[in-house]
Amino acid sequence: MKKKTIYLLLAVLLIGSLALGACQQAPAEEPTEEAAEEEVYQPVSVEADSCDYGGKVLSVEALDDYTVEFNLCKPDPAFLAKMAFNVFAIQPSEYIAETGGGGKILEQPIGTGAYQLEAWNRGDSIVYKRFDDYWGESAEAETLVFRWSTESAARLLELQSGTVDYVTNITEEDIEAVEDDPELEVVPLPAPNIMYVAMTNTFEPFDNLDVRKAIAMGLDRERIVENFYPAGSEVASHFTPCSIPGGCEGESWYDFDLEAAQQLLADAGYEDGFETAIYYRDVYRDYLPRPGDVAVEIQTQLKENLNIDAEVVVMESGEFIDESTGGRLDGIYLLGWTGDYPHPTNFLDFHFSEQNPQFGDVFPSIYEPLEEASQIEDPADALGLYAEANNAIKENAPMVPIVHSTAAYAAKASLEGVNNPPFGSPIMRLIDPGKDTLVFMQNAEPISLYCADETDGESLAACQQVLEGLYRYNTEGRAEPALAKECTANDDLTVWTCDLQEGVKFHDGSDFDAYDVVASFGAGIDASNPYHEGNTGAWEYYSYLWDGLMNTEE
């Protein structure tokens, strides 16, 4: 009896599993059909149903083999500057389809760059070889090696011992050692960043304009920059650094004027000062390399200059960002911004738009000219509006711009063509080490080499050597055409037509054409795209720079 039951059970199980298997077989067959199609994967367009999803991109279309058209929902004068961002690099449509937008593509990118990937030895190094069919001037060094070390002291040691040629961020204290060494040179990283002292005007006493102005005039910014920032850092004259075209129009910031500041504070009824807090997070940033020291310095200055008693409060990083950008901090806070692309919109519009509550109630006199300026393609034509906005910022003093900080890299003095652009990463193809191999050492190992779905600078630096987009940054940080001959806009800046280069070869030997552009963009911006896989699946830069991904579910 018992045996029979067991057999019966086994038989039921067997039939059941067969039935289950049969049910699943049907969808399992589909990929093979798709695979047949994939060999000729040449998407003509990716598009959203309408602009209702809130993002900037309506569609990307291949008009013919070498013309691509971008239809935008809103005008975007920073379109070209964004295009030069390596996140929007182009890979062959066939390769994207073959890898499914994940897996192999994360480790073995195929681009059009001056270097092609030779090997990624996990945990040790990435080796690149010169790409002989490169469309531009070929790379100086035959072999390029990327290595990494998190400790700046270790990086410097390798540079001094000669095992590497070029290293990233050295500390302020080490700069002197590098300067004293005739074999080495300091390579400053220009400063498209800003550190500011912000006050939320919905809290007392910062709702009083005189109080904000008093703090703006009563802080000795030069003393802060001189004592707590590396040499080459500039006291900020405007919120946007002058290295950005159209960045510093209008009047310069207030000079340090103790008497005027004390007078203003007395006029506001606070001649004896008041109590407040200085909030910050203890996180290293180029614009704030020593948060603790700077916070205590500002605390000291507020006390000595204006008799304001400020308590220094360190906050957890995530909480600090949430609270400060939400306009919920009742005191002063130290925050900053590093530019993503060289356009004033990246600095001003983000911080002073009507929607941003981080300084409390918004100022129409600031955001109105900014809105108008954001519709104008050429920053040169918008200078007057930016001057107006900057003057309004100075007049209303929602924050005090302190410094455009600089960071420093170091290299062997014998290298030729060393560069360190303010946007993007060092352009290695231009560097001649005087030998076959150029070795670069950065802060950390890349996370993946599919940078469409990465945000960290280490990944982007490693990607940039292999992959190229329609535009790219030159050594000055300006966007210049790369795979596109030129992109032109219609009058209201909503349709951009890109004329592509012909005869460009990918590292796998295939030809570059408009469908590769559509495929690469589609994988990133279109959430319903079959190859929208990536590494984390977050596609942060696609989402942030184009105001959201299209065709998302829900």
Next chain:
Amino acid sequence: MSTELNELQQKTQRDYRSNSLFWVTLRSIVRQRSAIIGGSILIFLVLVAIFAPVIAPYDPEEVLIGKEDIRKRESPCIHLLGCPEDQPQHILGVDGNVRDVFSRVIFGTRVSLFIGFSTVGFAIIVGTLLGAIGGYVGGWVDNLIMRVMDVLLAFPSLLLAIAIVTVLGRGLQNALLAIAIVSIPRYARVIRGSVLSIKEQEFVSASRALGGGNLHILFRRILPNAIPPLIVQGTLGIGAAILEAAALSFLGLGAQPPTPEWGTMLGSERNQVFTAPHLVFYPGLAIMITVLAFNLLGDGLRDAIDPRLKE
């Protein structure tokens, strides 16, 4: 005859007085070399704390930017040891905000001793009450109190302190409270043990037979006899409390800038350990000396007081 009797009486009284528990203990403490060394260092530290404004050449929170021609994180400059006379003298150098490290270390003594005594004082008072009640009353009250103490003891103390500070918020006061709370069980257990054994002794029964009330018996008869082990535990505990407070401050949870606290000083300059080692060495040394003093004194006291260690 009567004078002889008087003398005898006085002698007995003297003997009695000099053989009292206090004098016996004091004599055996003095015989402990480690207690003497620890005690001397402690007296020195207390004097430093009291006379800090006299000893320190600068205000510990004074930023010297613009007042003296000196760079931040400058190495020590001592005129006697060959530092040029035209440079301002900073015995232990200056820190990242251009403040005199020597003055900060000196004033740090005040903060640390205050931390040690106040936390342990609080913990002893609460712990003694809980332990004494538990031990004397017994039954479910004892069970409840001691199980709660067991739960507190089950956490690693620093971790629990971090948790408490995270809930209460950063700052020296909250850090003190956290350290005090986590050290309560230690004293509660010591006291409970003593109370349990003492309450069975005959003089307690005698006191009860004479009509002494519970409070009278507990606080006048039992507790005074339970104190010696508490003194030892407390002295050792002060060292531990100073160390824990320094650890919390190092993590940025304790004393907030610009308070000159040794742990905070260590924490804010920890990345400069290779480029400006004096900024972490001296606060660290100060913590070590202070904790060592309390540990030596505590060990000496234990050897002197603990009857089990007596020959």
